[in-house]
Amino acid sequence: MTNIVLFGKPGAGKGTQAAFLKDKYNLVHISTGDLFRYNISNATKLGKLAQSYIDRGDLVPDEVTIQMLQEEVEKNPEAEGFLFDGFPRTIAQAEALDAFLEGKGMSIRATVALEADDEVLVKRIVERGKVSGRADDQDETKIRNRFVEYNEKTAPLMDYYKKQGKYHSVDGIGTIEEITKRLSDTIDTIKG
Ligand code: AP5
Ligand code: MG
Numbered sequence: 001m002t003n004i005v006l007f008g009k010p011g012a013g014k015g016t017q018a019a020f021l022k023d024k025y026n027l028v029h030i031s032t033g034d035l036f037r038y039n040i041s042n043a044t045k046l047g048k049l050a051q052s053y054i055d056r057g058d059l060v061p062d063e064v065t066i067q068m069l070q071e072e073v074e075k076n077p078e079a080e081g082f083l084f085d086g087f088p089r090t091i092a093q094a095e096a097l098d099a100f101l102e103g104k105g106m107s108i109r110a111t112v113a114l115e116a117d118d119e120v121l122v123k124r125i126v127e128r129g130k131v132s133g134r135a136d137d138q139d140e141t142k143i144r145n146r147f148v149e150y151n152e153k154t155a156p157l158m159d160y161y162k163k164q165g166k167y168h169s170v171d172g173i174g175t176i177e178e179i180t181k182r183l184s185d186t187i188d189t190i191k192g
Contacts (some may be wrong), residue, residue, distance in 0.1 A: 001079075001081045001106055001109075003081050003082045003084050003101065003106060004027065004108070005084045005087075005108055005110070005112070005161075006084065006112060006114070007111050007112065007114070007157070007158075008114035008172060010121060010125060010146040010150060011116075011128075012115070012116050012172050013087060013114050013122035014031070014085045015031060017114065017169055017179060018185055019087045019192050020180045021184070023107035024184060027079070028076045028083065029082075030063055031085040032086045032089075033054075035068055035072065036054055036060065038074045044143040046064070049064060052135055056136075056142060056145065057136050058145065058147040059089055059149050059176070060148060062090055062092045062093055062096075063182075064087075066092075066096045066097075069093075070150075079089070083108070083143065084097075093101065095162070096161050108161075108164075109190060110186075110190045111157075111166050111167050112168050114171050115169050115171055117173075119164055120173060122147075125143050128144065129178070138183040168186050170182040
């Protein structure tokens with residue numbers, strides 16, 4: 001089973017690239033951000049709980065996010081592998097994911113990060129905000145708060161996965177096709 005974490009700052013291209021990689025490697029794509037937005041648009045209990053955090057650009061509390069992720073994995077018993085997008089985002093989430101997968105005889109094969117400079121990413125998100133309808137894309141203060149959250153809570157995961165020998169990164173600047181190629185080359189090397 002090939003379980004891959006697609007890692008990167010807000011706007012790095014995780015969702016864009018996941019759309020290609022899930023088909024190429026026959027993986028189930030799980031984006032916690034997409035799941036939260038689905039719940040918000042359907043006004044579920046989970047959506048109502050998550051909305052205020054997301055709208056501010058803050059991370060949603062770990063317990064809620066971890067449980068949602070686990071339920072999504074459970075819904076796909078036939079999966080050949082998972083492509084995790086936007087999860088884990090804290091050390092507690094990464095530890096919970098490792099323990100959860102281990103309980104199922106699975107593990108994370110690799111974490112592949114898209115690297116890009118903050119200023120490029122802020123421009124991308126501001127541009128997307130004109131059409132996305134995402135509250136957290138709308139003003140630069142919220143967008144920058146997402147980077148603060150990333151730096152404080154998510155960046156430590158690089159060392160977490162490096163210590164496990166699972167961290168790989170690619171340049172996230174270029175055309176979408178060029179970046180898909182870089183990611184695929186990395187994944188092919190890992191899969192052997
Ligand atoms: P989430 O939805 O995961 O948002 P994000 O991480 O901030 O990242 P984005 O989805 O905005 O960017 P992306 O990397 O997917 O890039 P994309 O492909 O869209 O999370 C939203 C919120 O939910 C969080 O802030 C938090 O509140 C909550 N949440 C989610 N997961 C959580 C967790 N695990 N724990 C706690 N809270 C959680 O591309 C961005 C833009 O750039 C697009 O317009 C795209 O068209 C464009 N683009 C893509 N590639 C290129 C390229 N190569 N060149 C030029 N433009 C490009
Ligand atoms: Mg995304």
